[in-house]
Amino acid sequence: MTDLALLIAVVVIAATALLLVFKARRSQRKSDPITLQDSHTKYPLPLIKKEEISHDTKKFRFGLPLLDHVLGLPIGQHVYFSSKINGNLVIRAYTPVSSDEVKGYVDLIIKVYYKNVNPKFPEGGKHDCWGYH
Structure with a gap:
């Protein structure tokens, strides 16, 4: 040869x-079971961990319904998080930083604006109301 x-x-x-x-x-x-089966359905995801990245940036880990679930979101896509704050619906879009192959959770990096710290946001960001700080 x-x-x-x-x-x-x-x-x-x-x-x-x-x-x-x-x-x-x-x-x-x-x-693998996929959490995001329908883009029009809201899926409650519990906050299971938060980690400080910097003074105003945190990594939040949200649990999926079961430990063997994957999120099911294509690369580069985002998810919407919504909550009622003081009677108003607040919706924010985030792109997960964890791989879609990870089972059981999804990680998001979120900048948190605290009250009376940033002059652009004297009342703080909406996330302060979510209890994420």
């Missing part, structure tokens, strides 16, 4: 192995 034939054989075997791994991951992912 020549060096060229050996090289071609190695490339074909490597490409086949990569294809099989990709297909296996894809089929495994399809079998």
Whole structure:
């Protein structure tokens, strides 16, 4: 066997192995229960952890309905979080920072504006009312 034939054989075997791994991951992912089944449905997600990133930025971890669930959101898409604050509906869009392959939770990075700290937001941000600080 020549060096060229050996090289071609190695490339074909490597490409086949990569294809099989990709297909296996894809089929495994399809079998995971997905939380976001319908874009028009609201899904309650409990806040299970918060971590301070900086003085005004926090990472919030929200639990999915079951530990084996994945969020089911395509890369680059966002989710809407909504809450009633003082009788008004407040809605914010966030892009998750956790991978969609992670099971059981979703992570969001949120900037929190505190009252009387930032002159642009003297009353603070809406999230202060959500109890996220």
